[in-house]
Amino acid sequence: MSNQELEELRAKVDEINLQLLHLINKRAEIIQEIGNIKTKQGMPRFDPIREREMIDKIRANNNGPFDDNTILHLFKQIFKASLDLQEVDNNKKLLVSRDRHPEDTIVTVGDTEIGKKPIMIAGPCSVESEEQVSIVAKSLVEQGVKLIRGGAFKPRTSPYDFQGLGIEGLKILRKVADNYGLKVVSEIVNPADIEIAPEYVDVIQIGARNMQNFELLKAAGQVNTPILLKRGLAATIEEFLFAAEYIVSRGNTQVILVERGIRTYEKWTRNTLDILAVPIIKQESHLPVIVDISHSAGRKDVAIPIAKAALAAGADGIMVEVHPDPPVALSDANQQLDLNEFNSLMTALKKANFF
Numbered sequence: 001m002s003n004q005e006l007e008e009l010r011a012k013v014d015e016i017n018l019q020l021l022h023l024i025n026k027r028a029e030i031i032q033e034i035g036n037i038k039t040k041q042g043m044p045r046f047d048p049i050r051e052r053e054m055i056d057k058i059r060a061n062n063n064g065p066f067d068d069n070t071i072l073h074l075f076k077q078i079f080k081a082s083l084d085l086q087e088v089d090n091n092k093k094l095l096v097s098r099d100r101h102p103e104d105t106i107v108t109v110g111d112t113e114i115g116k117k118p119i120m121i122a123g124p125c126s127v128e129s130e131e132q133v134s135i136v137a138k139s140l141v142e143q144g145v146k147l148i149r150g151g152a153f154k155p156r157t158s159p160y161d162f163q164g165l166g167i168e169g170l171k172i173l174r175k176v177a178d179n180y181g182l183k184v185v186s187e188i189v190n191p192a193d194i195e196i197a198p199e200y201v202d203v204i205q206i207g208a209r210n211m212q213n214f215e216l217l218k219a220a221g222q223v224n225t226p227i228l229l230k231r232g233l234a235a236t237i238e239e240f241l242f243a244a245e246y247i248v249s250r251g252n253t254q255v256i257l258v259e260r261g262i263r264t265y266e267k268w269t270r271n272t273l274d275i276l277a278v279p280i281i282k283q284e285s286h287l288p289v290i291v292d293i294s295h296s297a298g299r300k301d302v303a304i305p306i307a308k309a310a311l312a313a314g315a316d317g318i319m320v321e322v323h324p325d326p327p328v329a330l331s332d333a334n335q336q337l338d339l340n341e342f343n344s345l346m347t348a349l350k351k352a353n354f355f
């Protein structure tokens with residue numbers, strides 16, 4: 001074959017490549033329209049029956065030289081890419097996405113603006129007594145921390161573990177926080193309690209185990225109180241953002257996301273802190289992201305490095321458990337910092353210019 005022949009054939013291939021490119025993108029435009037209709041009608045995007053019909057038609061018309069398997073493999077790739085395209089289009093439409101809202105959302109709690117500069121949320125895992133909460137509150141104020149956390153309703157793995165003081169616990173938190181000029185973050189587990197929660201708390205926490213409790217998410221969307229939503233134990237980032245969308249789409253735009261580690265095979269930490277989730281969520285969404293260094297690690301000896309890593313990765317703040325006497329705590333004794341350890345954490349973060 002002369003060089004000229006080769007060049008001519010390659011010129012034909014170039015031409016066909018452009019035709020294929022044009023046709024693939026023309027197909028993609030139609031796929032986007034189909035995707036829009038499916039989203040409006042709440043239809044699943046993946047349609048195996050439709051794919052089977054197309055495959056049968058393509059196979060019946062395949063005259064080679066490619067064999068059926070090769071052709072089907074190529075078309076399956078096109079169907080897969082089409083599904084991905086519909087998925088991307090759908091995610092772009094989420095209210096929590098940056099595409100819909102390019103500016104950072106700032107959640108205001110008292111005089112704290114979450115999403116502007118790093119903040120610290122600290123306090124005991126469970127509210128045990130007024131005295132216990134007051135001791136921690138005093139330490140927080142000394143360190144310039146404005147938000148106290150404490151669990152009153154505790155969703156525990158074992159039904160025999162301490163379940164929290166309930167409303168009594170919320171009352172203690174409110175009283176102590178008011179005495180010390182702090183704002184309260186506390187978990188609500190029952191949709192029926194969302195309405196009364198703002199009487200006691202300034203930020204309603206929805207815990208990891210309830211990230212996909214859709215009735216709770218819907219109820220949280222109907223109040224004006226900021227919501228702190230924790231990532232589920234085995235939730236993908238996409239599922240996490242969809243959970244936030246439940247709240248935002250009902251009207252409550254004041255949502256803070258918390259990366260708290262996901263369950264993996266690793267045994268030396270309670271969960272695996274998905275540090276990558278921080279910059280990825282910040283890129284995909286306009287909502288502030290906070291890292292819970294206590295539940296992710298389940299141990300306190302690494303509190304300082306993981307807090308620094310989280311803030312360096314772009315987190316809008318840190319959440320940490322602090323107890324006056326962790327060994328006697330009624331829950332999560334191993335992961336709560338004592339007051340000295342908390343002071344060391346704050347000193348280290350201030351020294352690194354994060355606060």
Ligand SMILES: O=C(O)C(=O)C[C@]1(C(=O)O)C=C[C@@H](O)C=C1
Nearest residue numbers: 034045046047050051079082083
């Ligand atoms: O026809 C549809 O319902 C589409 O969404 C389009 C399409 C395709 O690529 O042709 C994409 C995904 C579905 O699984 C089936 C078909």
